[in-house]
Amino acid sequence: xxxxxxxxxxxxxxxxxxxxxxxxxxxxxxxxxxxxxxxxxxxxxxxxxxxxxxxxxxxxxxxxxxxxxxxxxxxxxxxxxxxxxxxxxxxxxxxxxxxxxxxxxxxxxxxx
Amino acid sequence: xxxxxxxxxxxxxxxxxxxxxxxxxxxxxxxxxxxxxxxxxxxxxxxxxxxxxxxxxxxxxxxxxxxxxxxxxxxxxxxxxxxxxxxxxxxxxxxxxxxxxxxxxxxxxxxxxxxx
Numbered sequence: 053x054x055x056x057x058x059x060x061x062x063x064x065x066x067x068x069x070x071x072x073x074x075x076x077x078x079x080x081x082x083x084x085x086x087x088x089x090x091x092x093x094x095x096x097x098x099x100x101x102x103x104x105x106x107x108x109x110x111x112x113x114x115x116x117x118x119x120x121x122x123x124x125x126x127x128x129x130x131x132x133x134x135x136x137x138x139x140x141x142x143x144x145x146x147x148x149x150x151x152x153x154x155x156x157x158x159x160x161x162x163x164x
Numbered sequence: 165x166x167x168x169x170x171x172x173x174x175x176x177x178x179x180x181x182x183x184x185x186x187x188x189x190x191x192x193x194x195x196x197x198x199x200x201x202x203x204x205x206x207x208x209x210x211x212x213x214x215x216x217x218x219x220x221x222x223x224x225x226x227x228x229x230x231x232x233x234x235x236x237x238x239x240x241x242x243x244x245x246x247x248x249x250x251x252x253x254x255x256x257x258x259x260x261x262x263x264x265x266x267x268x269x270x271x272x273x274x275x276x277x278x279x280x
Contacts, residue, residue: 086267095253095270145207153266155207
């Protein structure tokens with residue numbers, strides 16, 4: 053099947069700093085990618101839709117200035133968590149559409 | 165947007181018994197219904213899916229049924245094994261984005277425990 057690679061798998065950062073997460077489709081092109089967030093023992097919640105060459109679409113309640121999304125090529129989308137705070141600690145997962153939704157490995161973000 | 169309800173939230177079964185998880189959705193235009201298995205700290209893994217032109221699909225011990233009139237779909241696992249223990253999520257895509265766009269709304273998940 054198609055492969056979506058997400059990096060890093062885990063990251064620890066200090067409060068107030070920024071963290072960038074990459075999501076790559078390795079063997080197919082993805083004009084659209086999706087970013088989800090999953091808190092412990094909860095479901096995956098869609099944060100935003102990343103569109104190649106245009107602005108991302110954010111779900112209600114997600115701060116676009118805090119979660120910066122860039123989709124500069126057909127195989128790469130990045131999510132930057134700016135001025136991270138402990139409440140941003142979560143599991144972030146990207147996906148890209150092909151014959152089905154293909155998910156990255158996820159990134160465990162811990163803000164201390 | 166789409167609203168997906170899933171129950172039960174937890175399910176314990178004896179090894180060898182069957183497990184059934186049910187989901188309902190709100191948008192009658194939805195036409196694709198995947199089920200995912202997620203182990204702790206891992207990405208969701210697609211285990212089976214069904215499209216709206218069929219009512220049932222089976223893959224070995226796993227089956228999914230779909231009732232479009234009632235807007236619900238169910239996951240059936242037979243002859244459960246300890247390695248089936250995980251969290252299972254149903255999902256439905258946003259039908260307004262068109263075919264091939266898998267922007268998903270997930271159910272809240274079911275933690276399945278298979279007791280040896």
